[in-house]
Amino acid sequence: MEAKDKFIIDTILHTYSNIDDPQLVILQNIQEILGYVGEEYLTYVSENSEYSLTELYGVVSFYPQFRFDPPGKHTIKVCSGTACHVRGGSGIAQELEDILEIKPGGTTKDGLFSLESVRCLGCCGLSPVIMIDEETYGRVKKGGLQKILESYKTEEVAE
Amino acid sequence: MATTSFKINIVIDGKDYAGEPNQTVLDVARANSVDIPTLCFNPLFPDHRIGSCRLCLVEVKAGGRPGLQPSCTMPVSSGLSVSTISDAVYQARRTVVELLLSEHVQKCRDCPVSGECNFAKLCRDYDINGVPVCAECPNQGEGCLLTRGELCLGPLTYANCNAFCTRKGYRCEGCHSIMANEDILRFGLKAYKDAGFTKEEILVAAKVFSYDSMEMLERVMTEEGF
Amino acid sequence: MKISKIVHLRDMAQRGKESMDNGTPQVIFGLATCGIAAGGMPLKEYAELYLDENDVHADIVSVGCIGMCHAEPLVDIKLPGKPRVTYSDMDIEKLKKILDEHLVGEEPVKDLAMCQLTDEISECEHGVIAETDIYDGIPRYQDLPFFAKQIRVALRNCGIVVPEDIEEYIARGGYRAAYRSLFELTPEEIIGEVKTSGIRGRGGAGFPTGLKWEFCHKAPGDVKYVICNADEGDPGAYMDRAVLEGDPHSVIEGMIIGGYAMGASDGYIYIRAEYPLAIEKLKKAIASAEEHGILGDRVFGMDYSFRIHIREGAGVFVCGEETALINSIEGKRGEPRPRPPFPAVSGLWGKPTNINNVETWANIAMILQKGGKWFSTMGTEKSTGTKVFSLVGKVNRAGLIEVPMGIPMKDIIYEIGGGIMDGRKFKAVQTGGPSGGCIPEEHLDIPVDYDNLKTLGSIVGSGGMVVLDEDTCMVDVARYFLTFTAEESCGKCTPCRIGTRRLLEILEKICHGEGVMEDLEVLTSLSEQVSASALCALGGTAPNPIITTMKYFMNEYVDHIENKICDASVCAAMFKSPCQNTCPAGTNVPGYIQLITEGRYAEAYDVNREANPFPSICGRVCEHPCEGRCQRAQLDEPIAIRELKRYASDEAFKAGVGKISTLDDVDKTIAIVGGGPSGLSAAYFLRRMGYKPTIYEAEEKMGGWVRYGIPKYRLPHEIIDKEIQDIIDLGVVAKTNTSVGKDVTMETLLNDNDAVYLAIGAQKDTKLGLEGEDLPGVLPGLQLLKEMNSGKSVDLGQSILVIGGGNVAIDVARTAVRMGTKVTICYRREEDDMPAYDEEIEHCREEGVEYHFLVAPEKLIVEGGKVVGAVFRKNVMGDFTKWGRRSPVATDETVEIRADRVVNAIGQQLDTDFAGGMNIVGDSRWIPVEGTGSSAWFPKIFAGGDAVTGPASVIDVVADGKRAAKNIDLFLGGNDRLAELEKMNNTNYSNVEPDNAEPMQRQGVKELNADDRTCGFEEVVMCMDSECAKKEASRCLRCDLSADTDGGDVE
Incomplete structure (x- = not known):
């Protein structure tokens, strides 16, 4: 584990030392900053706090928000809420799986996209909805997906 | 531990039993040899009751929220009457065993x-x-x-x-x-x-x-x- | 500045009012998550650029969601002292226009404006705009059907104020209630007020909030907590997000009041991490409340401290359950705890804790401000106040609405929601998310409240309302929710962890076409057991979607299991392609479209003819339900399936069609009564199976309704002759001019034949029921149409008046126009309600027919023994019925319309003369039949078509004939010869999945212009040309291929 990561975790542990039962908050912060809660991070937290590795693992494995592996550069969340389902959301999910050639939970070979199936994103009026990183796309159609993904790919090339 | 002579009377399957405050229905039943099956209750950790296996379900007949309740976590309260042998209890427990069996x-x-x-x-x-x-x-x-x-x-x-x-x-x-x-x-x-x-x-x-x-x-x- | 006196609040209110209307024009964007998702951000950036470049002085303001998700992105423009005008469905081009004309030119763009905010749509303090300043020609908010029935309490500020701006919140009456509660009321008085209001928990269970507060208040202990549950997890509900994004201060104020009443000094808001914007707004709002001394040490300078902490959820549905939520705040796995002990006694960190939902908290301040009594006057006795619902799914005006409890469901769906999208048929409304149930059409008139929905097996829940239409498969809906609950089950208790999985497995089995009837019993009993014995509410209510769908849509379960049919074309294992599955006759649509792309038109015709003997007729007049299910519509537009069918058959006729496959002869005879499409279809299939059918037709020529009912300009008679001749050529005996009941009796037919098929149609006109309708001058519509179509001369005079709104009325009108007659059509409802096909109504108008809507005939005008017109009672449209149509209500106005002839085309009836003495019809309106199509009382008699269902489309009655043929075969001991026939067709075509997902425009068809067509009977709709047809055919996505692979996966 890099010194930088250790420093980040130390800071997080220190920041939340004064609130009650901070383990979930700590883990959420680690994931937000470092992108995932890998085994080495968990071990480090358990060594430097009152929580055992088992406890931490129990919490991390319970909440689907946490990931044990580093994510792709962009995370695509496909809403699987009711409104999206009845307005063709499963078709969208399938189409994305086909285009990216990955299953939900996976990351593309080039590390660019991770695909996740999430429960309601709360934009039911605009169903079907997908969310890429913090950007929400409403009323998506199968035919328009390629174009949306393209914009992220070209952005990559531009960089 | 302070002892108390204060007793709470409850009814299990039509018979009166006396329980202490802080006891649950399961405790009273076990103390009086009324059979209630359990799987997740571990006698080695009597305070850790999670009520998850649902085998100890009993049917509340009076003195509590009606319906099936887990006896391991249900505190005794005066006037409580439960059945451990009603049809609903039997069916519920049977389903639980069947479901567990289906994954075994x-x-x-x-x-x-x-x-x-x-x-x-x-x-x-x-x-x-x-x-x-x-x-x-x-x-x-x-x-x-x-x-x-x-x-x-x-x-x-x-x-x-x-x-x-x-x-x-x-x-x-x-x-x-x-x-x-x-x-x-x-x-x-x-x-x-x-x-x-x-x-x-x-x-x-x-x-x-x-x-x-x-x-x-x-x-x-x-x-x-x- | 710290607020500690009422004058401070007043000062801030003044500043807030100024910030909302401060002499600077404002451009207001609705930028909640939904607005951003709809593309609001680039618009805002454009507006900023615009102001900069054009040096315009105006403020750009971002507000929350007003609830009109269907019309997003929304942009409002407010000029000082003038009402706010809302523009919907904005794009850059429209935005530029309104900025140019409204913001700079100070003249609202009426064509684009949706509504104006004049006085308040919510229960809030407000400034009133003078009548003179109101714009003409733009509807007010409260006049829009979407808002007319709404009362906004919890959503009072959403979409109106800048969410994080505390001054604007105070300007609209905010924090008065908290101030007053702390200074003037005792905790008991506050709780008393909440109890008086009768408000029940808005999170789902509907437990009385006042009572809950009292428990927590009375629980012993110095440290207590209040929690706001913002872990909104129900798929299909997003009101909590809207409130937190649009008006976070309302929740904070509610929590301060609650915290004070219950003696808590800390409050927690547990919010989903999936709502980043809401978290951001909330944090800002909390910070500004702290800054003003409304939160933190010494609230309002009083001896009371209250802090609010935010905890983010981590994507677990069950954390919405209060005990699981507490575990999660404590940093543990979010599994529910057994209750008792209840949180009010031992909750967060073992201390007395009160948990309420966002919407409940948002209501509290208004209850304290206006009084519990005021709140309880809204809604019903046991469910008081208003409730926010997220109305989503297949509804025209999706959005967030707040309505008083007790409003009928039909009003929500049809008035507020504007009915079902794309003119589809309503099927059910799903309420309460995965814990709720589905409510079918027959219960749509129930008033929506906690108890009523419960009796129907559903719940109000957090307020999700997902409207489902005929394209939704109810078994799939149950499966969908069980997938959800099985996945989200925390795994703690046995019934939920394993039970939901077993339930899901059974549903999947049924959806894959592998179900057996016993599965239904298992579903029922296991559902009951799971709900009785699960630990928490998630498990306890998980089977609800199954229970309600089985209760109301058992027929779909049975269809899936016994007939392997998924009517909605959802369960992929049961059909090849949605179009084929939807076609009543089961035409292999992708197959013949592929053949068209390959230029093999004759074979395309033959593939059609395997399923339906009238490809050419249907290519012109089919109602094409297939197009409604075309998957291409998800990309751009559906394929023009009917036009392609016509193109293939026209080409095939030129090239010559192939031979029809037949089986060996069977020595059995079948009498078919009626030579219309249904009878001919039955004869066609029976003959191909080897049987010997004879058709008895009363008219001179075969064809029935397609010949005598459909005018030539829609369907030329050569086409009919050609396709009927092909059937006769197979060896079908046709006895024309033979009327059953007169020339031959039913008894004879029954004695001489092995079976009888009745396809007699609905040939009698329904009477108007008015005095004088048998006098000269009144013409029965069907009779008239028949005469006109068979070329007989009829005397229509100079003008006719057609009463009715169905296809008969339209066909009479259009034919009469071609004969040089002036035509007026009178219909008792509105145009949208006319049963006739939309395109025909439009054609008719183009051809110069005059329409009168909302008029019902009351009296015929008789002059000189002759009818010369009618007096009509004017109607207005009343309330919606549960069937989704408004019912006409008579007014006291009448109108008189005169014409040389009055044509009665209000409806069709069964003519029972054929039966002679036999009791085939009984008291029914149509011939009663069993599921197989055999007569309810005579097993040897089968019936189908209009005579059984009432007037239906050609393809429906053809399918009826086909079904009758199949069942007659089974009845006569055949071994499903129809299936054998189907196997014989082995036309090969390419089965390569096409790469055509790029949007491509649907090819239109040419029509004669209105002037050319009214002077003759030439066919109005012209055939596609070959280039168009090939292009159109190449748009087909070939769903049949992907469905095949899906099927493969299942096995």
Whole structure:
């Protein structure tokens, strides 16, 4: 584990030392900053706090928000809420799986996209909805997906 | 710990019992030998009650929220009346056992519990056909009748007899019929292969009490290379 | 500045009012998550650029969601002292226009404006805009059907104020209630007020909030907590997000009041991490409340401290359950705890804790401000106040609405929601998310409240309302929710962890076409057991979607299991392609479209003819339900399936069509009564199976309704002759001019034949029921149409008046126009309600027919023994019925319309003369039949078509004939010869999945212009040309291929 990561975790542990039962908050912060809660991070937290590795693992494995592996550069969340389902959301999910050639939970070979199936994103009026990183796309159609993904790919090339 | 003489009276199955504050219905029932089955309750950690297995459900008849409640976490309160034997309780518990059974990998012949299986007892109590005789049979390893060269039908036969015959050293003749469960048959048949029995021998023995599941047995045998 | 006196609040209110209307024009964007998702951000950036470049002085303001999700992105423009005008469905181009004309030119763009905010749509303090300043010609908010029935309490500020701006919140009456509660009221008085209001928990269970507060208040302990549950997890509900994004202060104020009343000094808001914007707004709002001394030490300078902490959820549905939520705040796995002990006694960290939902908290301040009594006057006795619902799914105006409890469901769906999208048929409304149930059409008139929905097996829940239409498969809906609950089950208790999985497995089995009837019993009993014995509410209510769908849509379960049919074309294992599955006759649509792309038109025709003997007729007049299910519509537009069918058959006729496959002869005879499409279809299939059918037709020529009912300009008679001749050529005996009941009796037919098929249609006109309708001058519509179509001369005079709104009325009108007659059509409802096909109504108008809507005939005008017109009672449209149509209500106005002839085309009836003495019809309106199509009382008699169902489309009655043929075969001991026939067709075509997902425009068809067509009977709709047809055919996505692979996956 890099010194930088250790420093980040130390800071997080220190920041939340004064609130009650901070383990979930700590883990959420680690994931937000470092992108995932890998085994080495968990071990480090358990060594430097009152929580055992088992406890931490129990919490991390319970909440689907946490990931044990580093994510792709962009995370695509496909809403699987009711409104999206009845307005063709499963078709969208399938189409994305086909285009990216990955299953939900996976990351593309080039590390660019991770695909996740999430429960309601709360934009039911605009169903079907997908969310890429913090950007929400409403009323998506199968035919328009390629174009949306393209914009992220070209952005990559531009960089 | 401070002792208190303060008692709370509750009714279980129509009979009055006295419980202490902080006790649950399960505690009072156990203290008075009223049978309530449990799986997730661990007597070694009596304070850690999570109410998850749902086997200890009792039906509240009066003095509480009506319906099925887990007795392990339900505090006693005065005027409470519960039933541990009502139809609803029986059905609910039976469903729980069935559901657990549906997820259970049954390799009973190798199981170290060796004839003391609580789960097999629950199946027996709630009349669920689903485990093989091995689950109730204490003859493990060297003691297994098959290992000793007898054509015991235990690994293939529905239990709920508490292994009446094999406990006495007689082979199981399959009187509860061959099980209609491919996974169990497949696992059970390995033992016959190890013991060197032929397809014909097994089929002749099995046919005595079985009819419906014979077809499945034959098919699985073929698939397993008998 | 710290607020500690009422004058401070007043000062801030003044500043807030100024910030909302401060003499600077404002451009207001609705930028909640939904607005951003709809593309609001680039618009805002454009507006900023615009102001900059054009040097315009105006403020750009971002507000929350006003609830009109269907019209997003929304942009409002407010000029000082003038009402706010809302523009919907904005894009850059429209935005530029309104900025140019409204912001700079100070003149609202009326064509684009949706509504104006004049006085308040919510229960809030407000400034009133003078009547003179209101714009003409733009509807007011409260006049829009979407808002008319709403009362906004919890959503009072959403979409109106800048969410994080505390001054604007105070300007609209905010924090007065908290101030007053702390200074003037005792905790008991506050709780008393909440109890008086009768408000029940808005999170789902509906437990009385006042009572809950009292428990917590009375629980012993110095440290207590209040929690706001914002872990909104129900799929299909997003009101909590809208409130937190649009008006976070309302929740904070509610929590301060609650915290004070219950003696808590800390409050927690547990919010979903999936709502980043809401978290951001909330944090800002909390910070500004702290800054003003409303939160933190010494609230309002009083001896009371209250802090609010935010905890983010981590994507677990069950954390919405209060005990699981507490575990999660404590940093543990979010599994529910057994209750008792209840949180009010032992909750967060073992202390007394009160948990309420966002919406409940948002209501509290208004209850304290206006009084519990005021709140309880809204809604019903046991469910008081208003409730926010998220109305989503297949509804025209999706959005967030707040309505008083007790409003009928039909009003929500049809008035507020504007009915079902794309003119589809309503099927059910799903309420309460995975814990709720589905409510079918027959219960749509129930008033929505906690108890009523419960009796129907559903729940109000957090307020999700997902409207489902005929394209939704109810078994799939149950499966969908069980997938959800099985996945979200925390795994703690046995019934939920394993039970939901077993339930799901059974449903999947049914959806894959492998179900057996016993599965239904298992579903029922296991559902009951799971709900009775699960630990928490998630498990306890998980089977609800199954229970309600089985209760109301058992027929779909049975269809899936016994007939392997998924009517909605959802369960992929049961059909090849949605179009084929939807076609009543089961035409292999992708197959013949592929053949068209390959230029093999004759074979395309033959593939059609395997399923339906009238490809050419249907290519012109089919109602094409297939197009409604075309998957291409998800990309751009559906394929023009009907036009392609016509193109293929026109080409096939030129090239010559192939031979029809038949089976060996069977020595059995079948009499078919009626030579219309249904009878001919039955004869066609029976003959191909080897049977010997004879058709008895009363008219001179075969064809029935397609010949005598459909005018030539829609369907030329050569086409009919050609396709009927092909059937006769197979060896079908046709006895024309033979009327059953007159020339031959039913008894004879029954004695001489092995079976009888009745396809007699609905040939009698329904009477108007008015005095004088048998006098000269009144013409029965069907009779008239028949005469006109068979070329007989009819005397229509100079003008006719057609009463009715169905296809008969339209066909009479259009034919009469071609004969040089002036035509007026009178219909008792509105145009949208006319049963006639939309395109025909439009054609008719183009051809110069005059329409009168909302008029019902009351009296015929008789002059000189002759009818010369009618007096009509004017109607207005009343309330919606549960069937989704408004019912006409008579007014006291009448109108008189005169014409040379009055044509009665109000409806069709069964003519029972054929039956003679036999009791085939009984008291029914149509011939009663069993599921197989055999007569309810005579097993040897089969019936189908209009005579059984009432007037239906051609393809429906053709399918009826086909079904009758199949069942007659089974009845006569055949071994499903129809299936044998189907197997014989082995036309090969390419089965390569096409790469055509790029949007491509649907090819239109040419029509004669209105002037050319009214002077003759030439066919109005012209055939596609070959280039168009090939292009159109190449748009087909070939769903049949992907469905095949899906099927493969299942096995």
